[in-house]
Amino acid sequence: MSVDEPADPRATQPPIARSGEFLEAILDNLPLMVFVKEAEELRYVRLNPAGQRLTGLDRREIVGKTDFDIFPPDIAAFFREKDRRTLEEGTVVDIPEEQVQTHDGRRWLHTLKVPIPGPDGRPSYLLGISLDITETRNAQTETRRAKEAAEGSNRELEAFAYSVSHDLRAPLRSIAGFSQALLEDEDDRLSDRGKDYLARVRAAAQRMTGLIDDLLELSRVGRAELRHAHVDLGAIAREIIDELRAADPSRDVVTVVEGDLLVHGDPTLFTVMLRNLLDNAWKYSSKRSRAHIEVRGTRVADQLVLTVHDDGAGFDTALAGRLFSPFHRLHSATEFPGDGIGLATVRRVVHRHGGRVSAEGSPDGGATFTVHLPIAGSSS
Amino acid sequence: MNPNTILLVEDNPDDELLTLRAFERGGIANPIVVVRDGIEALDYLFARGAFAGRTAGAPLLVLLDLKLPRLGGLEVLRAVRADPVCGTVLVLVLTSSRDDSDIARAYELGANGYVQKPVEFDDFVRVTRAIGTYWLMTNVPPQVGP
Structure with missing residues (x-):
């Protein structure tokens, strides 16, 4: 449009805008409920078609x-209270959640009153x-319920694992204790084969003790309340x-x-983490005549990147994902002993x-x- | 009663036998009385019920399991500490549990110590030897009783 040719304003307006029909058409087609009450006795003067369909x-x-006259008393009283507030304050009142009685049961509304x-x-x-x-609200409630149910059953499972692990100790103590008592007291009456069998019983009891201890630790790491402190992972690693x-x-x-190994978090849990990583590095490099183990830290943006490296038996990176699931191992127990819980x-x-x-x-x-860790720490 | 008596509160017969064996191996010669649940433990300590006629005096040390029939170890501990006569008797919790809440509750209720029963018998012997060295030979016990 050029400056020296002013447009006729009527040419830019469709005919409907020149009458009250324009507003009527907007109200009738608006996909939101619109209602109007007079301010004295709060009687309805208007309800648009979307509002009629909804209610x-x-x-x-x-x-x-x-x-x-229209709604159950609890709903009417709620509406009345918000109406009064809107009129008294003279400003827009936002009601993020309110219920309304419809022909199809109660429904939830997000309402603005002006x-x-x-x-x-x-x-x-x-x-x-x-x-x-x-619908949105129901979906949110459903998600929240599902999340709570999952958390609840997780906690139950942790508690169950914990209690079972404890109860398994008592019979183990009997197995370990009495097989040793037999070896000590009846040594001269046992054949070499008998002694070998008993040694196997004791070794199995020892492995199971280790398994139970590791399961208890896994369970505890999941349940323990996080403490927050400045932690020097380097000092812990050296110890x-x-x-x-x-x-x-x-x-x-x-x-x-070496490197920057300062981070924020739970010192006990970080000790558990480093002990498991270093135990592994120590164990899997045991067949090297001279092994190398390196712990390094670097700061990348707001994260600490910690690496624990060994030059031991290694594994195929394609299978690495499984390593962190409980009981998954990539080496046989005769080659390298272990129960597959440490990395979990x-x-x-x-x-x-x-x-x-x-x-x-x-x-x-x-x-x-x-390991990537937020330096400032994060709670869960 | 012999003032050096140890009261062992233990319901599992295997653990009882292993504990007695560990004490023997650990070179602890004190007389040991065994009771098998929390009620019996209190009957013994308060010289009532089946122990109404026993000679007066409190044991030098109580070794208390937590998981016990009829009355649990923590309840026994609470009742003992509330008693004006034998409230100061030395009590060591000796249990499989290392549950953080068990440990906290035991100390809150006034346990003198908390020892986890090891699974390995050699470790058990080491633990009993340590108990003997400290609680029976080094520590000066309280005067318990009227």
Whole structure:
């Protein structure tokens, strides 16, 4: 449009806009319930077609009536209270959730109530606009219920695992204790074969003790309330490595702990995590005449990236995903002893801190575990 | 009664036998009285019921399991600590559980110590030896009774 040729305003307006029909058409086709009450006695003066469809009320039934003539008392009282507030405050009132009685049972609405001022400036009408949110709300409730049910059964399962693990200890103590008593007391009457059988019974009891301890730890890591502290993962790693060396002094292992290893989180759970990772590194590198274990930390944006690397037996990276599921192992127990719970525990610690863990390796080419942790910490 | 008596509260006969064996291996020669549930434990300590006629005096040490029939270990502990006569008797909880809430409750109710029963017998012997060295030989016990 050029500046020196002003347009005829009527040419840009469709004919309908020149009459009250324009507003009528908007109200009739608006897919939201619109109603108007007069401000004195709060009697309905208007309900648009979307409102009639939603409530199942005819506009002729409703005009001139109050909410108390139409709705059950609890609903009418709720509407009345919001109406009064809107008119008294003279501003828009937002009601995120309210119930209305319809021909199809009660439904949920998100409603805005607006005072419409008269000639004297005081509100003479009350305008209401409502969106039916029943479906969204039901879906949300359903999701919340499903989530609560899942959390509840998880907690039950944890408690069950915990109690079972404890109850399994008592018979184990009998098996371990009395087989040892037999070896001690009846040594001269047992054949070599008999002694070998008993040694196997004791070894099995020991493995089961380890399994139960690991299950208890896995359960505890999931249930424990998170503490929050500044944690130096490097100091913890050095302590664990010292313990591993002390328990196995014949090994030749070159260790490196370096980089930025400060993070925020639960010191006990981080100790559990590092102990499991370093136990693994120590164990799977046991067939190297001289093994290397490296713990490194780097800061990437707001995350600490921790890697624990060993040059031991390794594994095929394609199978790495399974490593973090309980009881999944990539090596036989005769090759490397273990129960397959340690890395599940590691993953649980990392997840509880809002981080993630992954593994890389190659058969006979060592393994690297990478943990991403939010430095500021995160609770779950 | 012998003032060096140890009261063992234990319902599992296997654990009773293993505990006695561990004490023997651990070189602890104190007389040991065994009761098998919480009510019996209180009857013994308060010299009532089946123990109404026993000679007066409190044991030097009570080894208390938590999972017990009739009356649980924590309830026994609460009743003992509330008693004006033997309220200060030394009580060590000796149990399979390492549940954080069990440990917290035991100390809240006034346990003198908390020891987890090891599964391995050699560990059990080490634990009893440690109990003997500290609680029976090093620690000066309270005067219990009127």
